[in-house]
Amino acid sequence: MCTALSFNQFFGRNLDYEFSYGEQVAVTPRNYDFHFRHLDKHESHYALIGMAHVFEEYPLYYDAMNEKGLGMAGLNFIGNAKFYEVQEAKNNVAAFEFIPWILSQCASVKEARVVLENTNVCATPFNEQFPVAELHYMISDENESIVVECMEDGMHVYDNPTHVLTNNPPFPMQLFRLNDYMYLSNKQPENNFGLDLTAYSRGFGAMGLPGDLSSGSRFVRVAYTRANATSDKNDLSQYFHIIGSVKQQKGLCEVEPGKYEYTIYTSCCDLRNGIYYYTTYNNHQISGVNMFNENLDGETLISYPTIEEEIIHMQN
Numbered sequence: 286m287c288t289a290l291s292f293n294q295f296f297g298r299n300l301d302y303e304f305s306y307g308e309q310v311a312v313t314p315r316n317y318d319f320h321f322r323h324l325d326k327h328e329s330h331y332a333l334i335g336m337a338h339v340f341e342e343y344p345l346y347y348d349a350m351n352e353k354g355l356g357m358a359g360l361n362f363i364g365n366a367k368f369y370e371v372q373e374a375k376n377n378v379a380a381f382e383f384i385p386w387i388l389s390q391c392a393s394v395k396e397a398r399v400v401l402e403n404t405n406v407c408a409t410p411f412n413e414q415f416p417v418a419e420l421h422y423m424i425s426d427e428n429e430s431i432v433v434e435c436m437e438d439g440m441h442v443y444d445n446p447t448h449v450l451t452n453n454p455p456f457p458m459q460l461f462r463l464n465d466y467m468y469l470s471n472k473q474p475e476n477n478f479g480l481d482l483t484a485y486s487r488g489f490g491a492m493g494l495p496g497d498l499s500s501g502s503r504f505v506r507v508a509y510t511r512a513n514a515t516s517d518k519n520d521l522s523q524y525f526h527i528i529g530s531v532k533q534q535k536g537l538c539e540v541e542p543g544k545y546e547y548t549i550y551t552s553c554c555d556l557r558n559g560i561y562y563y564t565t566y567n568n569h570q571i572s573g574v575n576m577f578n579e580n581l582d583g584e585t586l587i588s589y590p591t592i593e594e595e596i597i598h599m600q601n
């Protein structure tokens with residue numbers, strides 16, 4: 286399972302899975318040619334930074350942002366995602382090209398909405414080794430988030446006032462479930478029993494907040510956490526705490542005998558400053574790659590391997 290989060294200028298996700306495809310922080314400069322499969326288009330575009338599986342110098346992005354401060358992440362949407370046949374009147378974009386397509390030309394969610402109207406996301410696989418991944422997407426800038434779900438009955442674009450996304454079921458059902466939890470509160474509850482009862486510890490107001498790892502429960506938990514989290518000059522730290530409310534510890538979700546889904550990495554794009562921060566399961570220290578420290582006018586991909594070993598700052 287995965288979770289995406291946008292919190293003020295910070296945007297990113299937990300990547301939860303039972304194995305890693307081998308990913309790197311990849312910077313795509315403005316003159317890199319994406320060779321869009323169904324489009325005859327090679328022009329200079331916005332530069333991108335994000336987490337990608339790099340295959341023969343091509344970045345298969347999982348989540349990324351561009352130099353204008355727009356972010357986009359793909360999360361599993363198994364059994365519900367459906368991509369389409371090539372359609373003449375539209376811009377045909379393979380599902381694996383969807384993140385580059387949006388981020389290379391849109392500076393805001395508002396602009397992305399316009400481009401989406403004319404986009405047909407196609408079921409063209411990258412190659413035989415990588416069949417089409419069944420994903421849905423969150424797109425955010427500093428102010429707004431939307432969710433894009435390509436399904437049997439067409440492409441849906443939803444406003445996302447929660448600024449979070451998990452996996453199944455479809456987004457409107459996730460949102461509806463919040464109705465069941467509107468009583469959750471950061472304050473102590475009132476006693477409605479007419480009996481002599483006491484709230485004998487702090488934190489009673491959120492009793493009933495789902496604690497399990499299912500997608501629907503993570504949605505409620507992270508939406509509640511984000512809705513109540515305070516914001517100050519330490520928002521980067523706060524971002525990691527909010528998304529940390531739904532991280533997956535190895536061993537808690539067995540997907541086949543002896544194989545466990547866990548949070549492989551957590552990313553955090555600083556949309557204002559072009560810095561891609563991340564932590565990995567075994568390295569709690571935040572690492573960062575600043576796209577503006579690279580030559581963004583180049584043509585070749587720049588990538589940094591993720592740091593997987595714990596780095597501890599010893600003080601004596």
Ligand SMILES: C[C@H](CCC(=O)NCCS(=O)(=O)O)[C@H]1CC[C@H]2[C@@H]3CC[C@@H]4C[C@H](O)CC[C@]4(C)[C@H]3C[C@H](O)[C@]12C
Pocket residue numbers: 286287300301302306338345346347359360361362363381410411415416417418419420452453500
């Ligand atoms: C497995 C991940 C989702 C994790 C998740 O959501 N876990 C919930 C589990 S649960 O389903 O809810 O139980 C997803 C997220 C992004 C994906 C890559 C996107 C680029 C590329 C697209 C190609 O077409 C196929 C290969 C490719 C490298 C993809 C591999 C894999 O598919 C990635 C990593």
